[in-house]
Amino acid sequence: MADLRRTLETHVSNGSVPGAVGLVAHRDRVEEVAAVGSVDVEGSAPMARDSIFRIASITKPVVAAAVMMLVEDGRIALEDPVGQWLPELASPSVVRTPSSPVDDVVPAVRPITVFHLLSSRAGYGFASDFSLPALAPLFSELKQGPPQPQAVAEPDEWMATLSRIPLLHQPGDGWLYNICSDLQGVLISRVTGTPLPDFLAERIFEPLGMTDTAFSVPPGKLDRFTSYYAAGPEAGPERDPISGLELLDAPDGQWSSPPPFPSGAGGLVSTLDDWLAFGRMLLAEGAADGRRLLTPDSVRQMTTNQLTTSERESGGLFLEGMGWGFGGAVDVETVEPWSVPGRYGWVGGTGTAAHIIPATGTVTLMFSQLQMGGPSFPALMRDFWRYAAGA
Known part of the structure; x- marks a missing residue:
């Protein structure tokens, strides 16, 4: 047995x-x-x-x-746009279609919210098709993928780089993997003024x-x-x-x-x-x-x-x-x-x-x-x- x-x-x-x-x-x-x-x-x-x-x-x-603890503390709300703490994401651009080049973009039609980050629906991340053009800079510039902690830039520099990368889809329009959890970590430190x-x-x-x-x-x-x-x-x-x-x-x-x-x-x-x-x-x-x-x-x-x-x-x-x-x-x-x-x-x-x-x-x-x-x-x-x- x-x-x-x-x-x-x-x-x-x-x-x-x-x-x-x-x-x-x-x-x-x-x-x-x-x-x-x-x-x-x-x-x-x-x-x-x-x-x-x-x-x-x-x-x-x-x-x-930890994010939900901040919600319970009244520091943030699920419906809050994250741009007030993550100004780099206040006015994101979005590729016209998931397969579009990274310079073929349109404005986001709605703000990214705390709920979007928690549910991994902010528009950043990856799913089953790793060949999409908008995903390439997530790996090459943000070091997404297998963890390599000493190779990733500090949060403010990382966020500045992210702000130059378009979303794969409009905020709230679909699920993508991984990067929203990194954004949750930065959100916690920005809201509290305390390192994660x-x-x-x-x-x-x-x-x-x-x-x-x-x-x-x-x-x-x-x-x-x-x-x-x-x-x-x-x-x-x-x-x-x-x-x-x-x-x-x-x-x-x-x-x-x-x-x-x-x-x-x-x-x-x-x-x-x-x-x-x-x-x-x-x-x-x-x-x-x-x-x-x-x-x-x-x-x-x-x-x-x-x-x-x-x-x-x-x-x-x-x-x-x-x-x-x-x-x-x-x-x-x-x-x-x-x-x-x-x-x-x-x-x-x-x-x-x-x-x-x-x-x-x-x-x-x-x-x-x-x-x-x-x-x-x-x-x-x-x-x-x-x-x-x-x-």
Whole structure:
């Protein structure tokens, strides 16, 4: 009979990943937790429950929760145009059609609002067709794509560059991936006058006891920090001759010092138990240890699909059977054995996955250190979800 450890070990033993950790919790009880393999291909240390990972896009729900805290504080409202805090976006231009050249533009017909950023419908970002001309500068100039924290400009310079790039569609007219979460991070710092790392530490990490979650790893914790790899066609000359994996970042690499741009889309490092604390807060409708971080209404808005059927379909493989809430996907169709309508969460391109199922009070977490090759989910994730669902 399969168990969590055996499910993860299958992928370590076949050489596809150096190691992985997984956890399944129901309400206040951790049902299963397993750590298998090593923190790197050399086997220098065994993987552990408290190993630290680059969590990439499962940063997004955390930052969306922080935006909702500002809404509850009365500092911003969902319908507010963001131009008053992000003047670079006050009068954006839009390419005439999604396939138009970047200089064939028209004015935006409506302002970008806080709600547009939270629902990833501001007009910036990418979906299934990466060849569209307006997407090219997002990768080349803004360094969108696999996280590289030391290569991205500081927020004011980043925003100035973004202001010269047209929207792919009119604000509110469709869903696009990723960049709206980076904009949420800049919005938080502009509204509060506080750097994003400090705001998240004060309002989320410290109250929840998320002691290992941050935008960089201090020297005293580098021994718990995993190495990060690529496999397949994208792996280059640094490929390890035994494992076949290419080292993308070592513990003393890009996350060993604070980044110029703290990415709300994918910049955090964390552990299983830290993200479990965040997930349990959402399951408790914003409460944790007798303290309320968010109202139940805010949590429901975050974890409810905000997209129309056509907007979901435009997401292509990014939204396979899913919609989008604030900062994460929401299952709306049972298209796979693990699909549970109402399941909320997301995956990280560094090989991480985090979900909650409000109906059953479940949190499922799986962290590995292998870069995803595209928007389709790797076998390790699919097997973990299948196991967690009892399929």
